[in-house]
Every structure is written in C-alpha cells, then in structure tokens.
Amino acid sequence: MFIAAMFFYLFALMVVLSGAMVVLARNPVHAVLFLILAFFNSAGLFILLGAEFLAMLLVVVYVGAVAVLFLFVVMMLDIDATAMRQGFRQNLPIGAAVGCVLMAELLLVFLGGGHSGSVLAIGHGGASNTTLIGRQLYTEYLLLFQLAGLILLVAMIGAITLTMRHREGVKRQSIAKQNRRTRGGTIAIVSVESGAVPDALEDAPAAHKKLQ
Amino acid sequence: MIEFFNAYIWDLIWTLLKIFAVIVPLLIAVAYLTLAERRIIGFMQLRKGPNVVGPFGLLQPFADALKLLSKETILPSGASKTVFVIAPMLTFVLSLVAWAVIPFGEGLVIADVNIGILYLFAISSLGVYGVIMAGWASNSKYPFLGAMRSAAQMISYEVSLGLVIITVIMAAGSLNLSDIVRAQQGLWFCIPLFPMFVIFFISTLAETNRAPFDLPEGESELVAGYFVEYSSMSFALFFLGEYANMILMSGMTTTLFLGGWLPPFDVPILNAIPGVVWFALKTALVLFVFLWVRATTPRYRYDQLMRLGWKIFLPFTLFFVVLVGGVLLGFGLLP
Numbered sequence: 001m002f003i004a005a006m007f008f009y010l011f012a013l014m015v016v017l018s019g020a021m022v023v024l025a026r027n028p029v030h031a032v033l034f035l036i037l038a039f040f041n042s043a044g045l046f047i048l049l050g051a052e053f054l055a056m057l058l059v060v061v062y063v064g065a066v067a068v069l070f071l072f073v074v075m076m077l078d079i080d081a082t083a084m085r086q087g088f089r090q091n092l093p094i095g096a097a098v099g100c101v102l103m104a105e106l107l108l109v110f111l112g113g114g115h116s117g118s119v120l121a122i123g124h125g126g127a128s129n130t131t132l133i134g135r136q137l138y139t140e141y142l143l144l145f146q147l148a149g150l151i152l153l154v155a156m157i158g159a160i161t162l163t164m165r166h167r168e169g170v171k172r173q174s175i176a177k178q179n180r181r182t183r184g185g186t187i188a189i190v191s192v193e194s195g196a197v198p199d200a201l202e203d204a205p206a207a208h209k210k211l212q
Numbered sequence: 213m214i215e216f217f218n219a220y221i222w223d224l225i226w227t228l229l230k231i232f233a234v235i236v237p238l239l240i241a242v243a244y245l246t247l248a249e250r251r252i253i254g255f256m257q258l259r260k261g262p263n264v265v266g267p268f269g270l271l272q273p274f275a276d277a278l279k280l281l282s283k284e285t286i287l288p289s290g291a292s293k294t295v296f297v298i299a300p301m302l303t304f305v306l307s308l309v310a311w312a313v314i315p316f317g318e319g320l321v322i323a324d325v326n327i328g329i330l331y332l333f334a335i336s337s338l339g340v341y342g343v344i345m346a347g348w349a350s351n352s353k354y355p356f357l358g359a360m361r362s363a364a365q366m367i368s369y370e371v372s373l374g375l376v377i378i379t380v381i382m383a384a385g386s387l388n389l390s391d392i393v394r395a396q397q398g399l400w401f402c403i404p405l406f407p408m409f410v411i412f413f414i415s416t417l418a419e420t421n422r423a424p425f426d427l428p429e430g431e432s433e434l435v436a437g438y439f440v441e442y443s444s445m446s447f448a449l450f451f452l453g454e455y456a457n458m459i460l461m462s463g464m465t466t467t468l469f470l471g472g473w474l475p476p477f478d479v480p481i482l483n484a485i486p487g488v489v490w491f492a493l494k495t496a497l498v499l500f501v502f503l504w505v506r507a508t509t510p511r512y513r514y515d516q517l518m519r520l521g522w523k524i525f526l527p528f529t530l531f532f533v534v535l536v537g538g539v540l541l542g543f544g545l546l547p
Binding site for chain 1: 220325330338341345367370
C-alpha cells in the first residue's frame with residue numbers, strides 16, 4: 001500500500017499542478033501540452049483505482065486523438081495571449097460564479113455522501129473490468145450507448161457537410177477513370193503517306209477528340 | 213526497516229534487472245538495424261554499402277554514434293527551449309516503454325497485464341507528440357510543415373490500425389498479448405485474417421513514417437522534415453526512437469499475426485528451440501520487409517496517402533470487423 005500511496009500523491013500532485021499551469025501558462029501551446037500532462041496523470045490515477053481499461057481509453061481517445069487535434073488547431077491559429085487577457089476584469093465575476101457553483105456541487109457530493117462507495121466495487125466477481133464494463137454497456141445501458149453513438153455520428157456528418165464544398169476549376173484525380181482508360185480510347189493509328197499531309201490531318205481532329 | 217527492504221527493494225532491483233535485460237539487447241538491435249538497412253539496401257541497389265569500419269562494417273554503428281556524440285548541440289535562438297529539448301527525449305522514451313508488455317516467450321514478459329494490447333496502442337498513439345512538439349518548437353517552416361503532415365498522417369492510419377486490432381481481439385478473445393499468442397497455437401492469425409495482416413503492415417509503415425510514407429521527412433521538399441533543426445545527441449535520440457519504433461511495430465506484427473514465440477509447426481525439434489529465438493527470427497523477417505519496401509517503392513503523393521487511409525483502409529477494415537464478428541458468431545467459433 002505504501003508504494004500505491006506514493007504513486008497516488010505523485011499523480012494527484014501532477015494533475016493539480018498541470019491543471020493550474022493550463023490556466024497560468026502564457027503560451028497557448030504550452031497550455032495544451034500541460035492539459036495533455038493532466039490527462040496522462042489522471043490515467044495514472046485510474047490505474048491505481050484498478051480501472052485500467054478506462055485509463056487506457058483515456059490515453060487512446062483524449063491524449064492520442066482529441067488533444068492532438070486540439071494542439072494542431074492551437075498551433076495553426078497563432079493566438080495572441082495579451083489580446084486574450086483584455087476582458088479579464090469584466091469576465092471575472094462570471095468566471096468566479098461558475099467556479100463557485102462547481103465547487104459547491106463537488107462539496108455537496110463529498111460531504112453529503114452522494115457517491116456510491118468505491119469504484120473497485122465493479123471489480124468483484126473475478127472477471128476483468130473490461131468484461132464487466134462491456135457487459136454493463138451492452139445489456140443495461142444498450143439504448144443509451146447506441147444513442148450516444150448516434151449523436152456522435154450526426155455531429156460528424158454535420159461537420160463534414162458544413163465544411164465540404166466543391167470549388168470550380170479544381171482538377172481532381174479519379175482513379176477509377178484513370179484505370180478505365182484503354183489503349184483503344186486514347187491512341188489512334190493514322191497511316192500517313194509522305195506528301196499526303198492534308199488527307200491525314202482531316203482524320204486527326206477526330207482522333208484528338210477521342211483523347212479527351 | 214528490514215521488512216520494508218525485503219518487501220520493496222528486492223522487487224525493485226529484480227524489475228530493474230528485467231528492464232535492462234530487454235533494453236540492452238534492444239539498443240544493440242537498433243544499432244545493427246541501421247547497419248543492416250544500409251547494407252541490405254546497398255545489395256538491392258547493386259552497391260556494397262558500408263563495409264570498411266571493422267569486419268563487414270560491423271563497427272559502423274559505433275563510428276556513427278561517436279560522430280554524433282562529438283558534434284555540437286545547437287539550440288536555435290527562436291526555439292521554445294524546453295519543448296525543443298523534451299521532444300526527442302519523449303520520442304525515445306515512448307519507443308522503449310512499449311516493450312514492457314511484449315511477450316518474448318512463454319511467461320517472458322516484464323508486465324503481463326490484462327490490457328496489454330490497449331497499452332501498446334495507447335503508447336504508439338502518443339508517438340505523434342514527439343514529432344509535433346519538435347516541429348513546433350523549432351520555430352522554422354520546414355519542421356513545422358513536416359510536423360503537420362506527420363500529425364495528420366499518423367492519426368489517419370491509427371484509425372485503421374485500431375480496427376485491425378479489434379478483429380484480432382475478437383478472434384483471440386482477450387486483450388492480453390500472451391493470451392493472443394496462445395490463441396494462435398496451430399493456426400497463426402496471418403492466415404485466416406490475411407487481408408487484415410496486409411493492412412496492418414502497411415499501416416505500421418505509415419505509423420513509423422517509413423518509406424513509401426516518409427512524407428514527414430520528405431528530403432526533396434522539406435529538407436528533413438521535423439528534425440531539421442536538431443543536431444548531435446538530440447538528433448541521435450530521434451534516430452534511435454525511429455528505429456526502436458520500427459522494431460516495436462515488427463514485434464507487434466509478430467505477436468498479433470505471426471504467432472509470437474510459437475514455432476511454425478508443432479513438432480518436437482522445432483519446439484526444442486527457445487521461444488525467444490522464434491520471436492527474434494520473425495521480428496527480423498518483418499524488419500527485412502520494412503527495408504525491402506524502402507529499397508523498392510517510390511514515395512507516395514500526400515493526397516493519395518490520405519485517400520488510401522480514409523477511403524480504402526477505413527471502409528475495408530470496418531467491413532472486416534463486421535465480417536469477422538459475424539463469422540465467429542455464425543459458426544460458433546467465439547472464444
């Protein structure tokens with residue numbers, strides 16, 4: 001237990017510190033990197049709780065995919081940190097109010113005993129927690145699970161239709177079209193006798209049209 | 213105090229010894245992979261390759277390492293210093309930590325965890341950070357372009373990689389890598405899941421930024437891509453990380469599709485050879501194909517790379533996930 005406690009304090013400290021640095025860092029890219037560190041350390045906390053499946057999903061989904069895109073966007077945008085801090089005074093009351101509400105909710109849960117025991121409770125019964133989570137998701141919460149998937153699908157299709165536009169005058173490669181081209185459709189053999197140039201050229205425009 | 217020592221310190225020392233037993237051979241393998249690459253490509257192109265330093269050029273990797281060590285470390289003045297220094301370390305460390313779950317033989321694994329394959333997938337999906345951080349921190353246009361390309365490329369191919377892994381998990385019925393190898397006793401997964409094997413291999417080429425998908429480096433248009441500004445040991449760390457990643461991906465291919473430590477036929481003579489040897493042989497074979505591909509294929513165009521990932525691999529692997537699930541369920545083969 002001693003080692004586990006040590007690791008808990010290490011991860012917890014890192015989560016809190018990097019969480020604070022997300023807000024305090026002047027450079028937005030550094031802020032995102034600290035956010036990633038916070039995600040990673042919370043994955044460590046999940047492992048200490050015995051929820052290794054959730055920990056790995058956190059790393060794969062949030063750190064490996066979502067945060068990469070986030071970083072991508074922040075790097076491309078070239079955000080001016082001083083401009084972002086301009087409305088600090090006006091926005092302070094709203095931010096403080098939201099923070100107080102969140103804090104009160106957390107305190108209510110912890111002091112009021114609203115949480116249902118330990119996460120470890122799911123690990124009982126011998127099966128690994130991957131099996132147990134899968135069984136729960138696909139039996140009791142099947143409808144909710146499928147609905148969540150549907151919502152994500154709709155969001156994805158929406159994003160694609162909003163951003164996709166077919167511009168005029170852009171040449172696109174159609175591999176099927178390229179593969180359908182045959183020798184007969186592109187090459188025409190014209191026999192040309194020496195000195196009979198005008199006759200041969202009469203055919204040539206037709207052959208040229210075939211090319212396109 | 214004595215109890216504390218007995219309880220933890222021996223465990224710690226034992227684990228450290230196991231880690232060294234994996235990392236030291238791995239680093240030697242990385243050193244000789246660089247030599248093997250140059251020699252093999254040399255032979256394929258009817259040249260000799262480096263054969264002067266030591267017998268058959270066997271001391272060449274050490275000469276290269278000494279050269280890199282003695283070079284000057286340069287920190288560009290416009291660079292974001294901390295991120296610039298962390299990026300190569302991150303790449304190198306990530307290529308090493310993934311080895312914790314790879315089983316080299318029956319019971320020969322540092323951490324035999326239940327979710328080994330997810331851990332492997334998670335670590336390989338973090339590899340993109342080294343590249344992005346290096347590209348951004350250099351504060352220079354070629355590295356930045358290389359990093360952007362690389363981020364898009366690695367994320368695209370991770371999708372199909374994940375779906376291929378799902379088919380393997382379904383066929384094996386476990387997320388534990390040792391169990392996945394045991395499930396291949398008698399029939400390696402590369403035979404029933406052959407299309408997935410091919411897609412997995414091509415995706416690992418893209419994931420490790422190797423030819424024909426080495427656009428992040430793209431010498432002809434980006435100089436050397438994301439590590440243009442690096443020199444000396446920080447460059448060496450990127451270099452080592454790239455080759456360690458190649459070996460890791462080959463090890464992963466071996467574990468998932470080529471039966472890991474299992475001999476090709478279940479006969480006593482072949483069974484007498486230790487599993488580690490089979491594992492090393494299969495990994496070396498996959499690595500040879502990596503080098504072979506590099507020597508024989510031209511670089512992909514970027515839009516074709518994206519088309520291959522999103523329009524061909526993704527629908528095909530999705531279809532195959534459904535197909536494999538259906539076949540397993542329909543014929544009652546679910547493990």
